[in-house]
Amino acid sequence: MPGMTITEKILAKHAGKATTAPGENVWVDVDILMTHDVCGPGTIGIFHERFGRQAKVWDRDRVVVIPDHYIFTADDKCHRNVQILRDFVKEQGLKYYYDPEFVTNHPGMPSPYKDPTKTSYKGVCHKALPEEGHVRPGEILLGTDSHTCTAGAFGQFATGIGNTDAAFTLGTGKTWLKVPPTMKFTFQGEIPPYLTAKDLILAVIGEIGVDGATYRTMYFSGDGIRSLTLEDRMTLTNMAIEAGGKNGVCDVDEKTLEYVRARSNVPAWEVFADDPDAAYNATYEWDLSTMEPLVAKPHSPDNRDTARNCRDVKLDRAYIGSCTGGKITDMIFAANILKGNKVRIPTYVVPGSTEVHRDMKRLNLRGVERQGNEKSIEDVLADAGCLLGPSGCAACLGGPSDTFGRLNEPLLCISTTNRNFPGRMGDKKAGVYLASPLTVAASALTGYVTDPREYVTTRIDTGLAGVA
Numbered sequence: 001m002p003g004m005t006i007t008e009k010i011l012a013k014h015a016g017k018a019t020t021a022p023g024e025n026v027w028v029d030v031d032i033l034m035t036h037d038v039c040g041p042g043t044i045g046i047f048h049e050r051f052g053r054q055a056k057v058w059d060r061d062r063v064v065v066i067p068d069h070y071i072f073t074a075d076d077k078c079h080r081n082v083q084i085l086r087d088f089v090k091e092q093g094l095k096y097y098y099d100p101e102f103v104t105n106h107p108g109m110p111s112p113y114k115d116p117t118k119t120s121y122k123g124v125c126h127k128a129l130p131e132e133g134h135v136r137p138g139e140i141l142l143g144t145d146s147h148t149c150t151a152g153a154f155g156q157f158a159t160g161i162g163n164t165d166a167a168f169t170l171g172t173g174k175t176w177l178k179v180p181p182t183m184k185f186t187f188q189g190e191i192p193p194y195l196t197a198k199d200l201i202l203a204v205i206g207e208i209g210v211d212g213a214t215y216r217t218m219y220f221s222g223d224g225i226r227s228l229t230l231e232d233r234m235t236l237t238n239m240a241i242e243a244g245g246k247n248g249v250c251d252v253d254e255k256t257l258e259y260v261r262a263r264s265n266v267p268a269w270e271v272f273a274d275d276p277d278a279a280y281n282a283t284y285e286w287d288l289s290t291m292e293p294l295v296a297k298p299h300s301p302d303n304r305d306t307a308r309n310c311r312d313v314k315l316d317r318a319y320i321g322s323c324t325g326g327k328i329t330d331m332i333f334a335a336n337i338l339k340g341n342k343v344r345i346p347t348y349v350v351p352g353s354t355e356v357h358r359d360m361k362r363l364n365l366r367g368v369e370r371q372g373n374e375k376s377i378e379d380v381l382a383d384a385g386c387l388l389g390p391s392g393c394a395a396c397l398g399g400p401s402d403t404f405g406r407l408n409e410p411l412l413c414i415s416t417t418n419r420n421f422p423g424r425m426g427d428k429k430a431g432v433y434l435a436s437p438l439t440v441a442a443s444a445l446t447g448y449v450t451d452p453r454e455y456v457t458t459r460i461d462t463g464l465a466g467v468a
């Protein structure tokens, strides 16, 4: 019998077995179940219907509820969804709920939080989960959102599930999984200053296609991955689902351990690594020194091209945000290109979480606490003419027509988000180029798709940003 991969080991442990192999069906114990304002109400409805109106969730400390999608809108149906979450949290006595307290019964657009450090609201669930200590190596995290795979960057098994499966887990603490085979993607070398993890994942998806990893684990390995910040690794695992992956996973190292120990109040968890003789379904390898900044052209994340080849594409808008590209290191990458310059096209900036928003105010361009009159990341972006919104999913998913940054017309936008299918960010005739925060910022300055090598020559230091 060959050795096992990280994913196989995690699933074996949670199934109470010594070993598992791809294709085997296993019942596993779930560590954390997360839901949000879009899928939470449906999940709660099924839970009540199937387990009974008086039923209790399997463990009130293992259910995490994070409203994040349709928050800053006047749409009262969206406000009602938040109220359904509140009622359920109260009914069940759930410990972990991050309320947007500014969403009230009053009609109209809620006023955004005034100070990101003084709100219980956290912003996008996939960014908030590790920040609030709900992500740990070796565990199983399920979420009613396809980008739950983001947390695989911390060496855990994390995947998105539907409302019915989530309702079952709410009632039982278990789920039934087929063990996925693992595809290994190795990156050699050190990440150059003009690339981010977004370029790496666009290279992968462009190579294998949007169904190239269907129901498989995408394991990102090599010294190139070790050279990435934890936040950049989250960009890789976040987009595993864009290739159909069941989950994405990275090795655990000191960066991971330091972050998790500082954030989580659960002392015991296990770190797994692939056995030297683990079997892979497929292997791919890249040398980072030979890679170029990439984009995914409309209308698919696998429609890969180089930013250089697209330099004649005239843009209407730029967007920096989401769980993929709205982290604090993404903001630092963008701000270092935009500093002292003015954007040529409307450029919307949405922090991925209220912690990111806090750090945009707190840190300087090198990711360290700003001193005296030194400009913050937020100051630099505002000075460049960017339009700054409150944290949340915002226009990444389109949303109601009053959503900040939504493409309400057939515009051409370059974005740090993860999906560019027709209508994803609003108008069905709009076009979205997916790119790294470096490429999006460089393009915002010219109004055309622009290779960031025109602006970046030396490594952009992100300091302690996004670290414990």
Ligand code: SF4
Pocket (backbone or CB within 6 Å): 069, 124, 125, 126, 145, 147, 322, 323, 324, 392, 393, 396, 397, 418
């Ligand atoms: S930011 Fe976008 S991709 Fe991420 S959870 Fe929200 S809608 Fe989904």
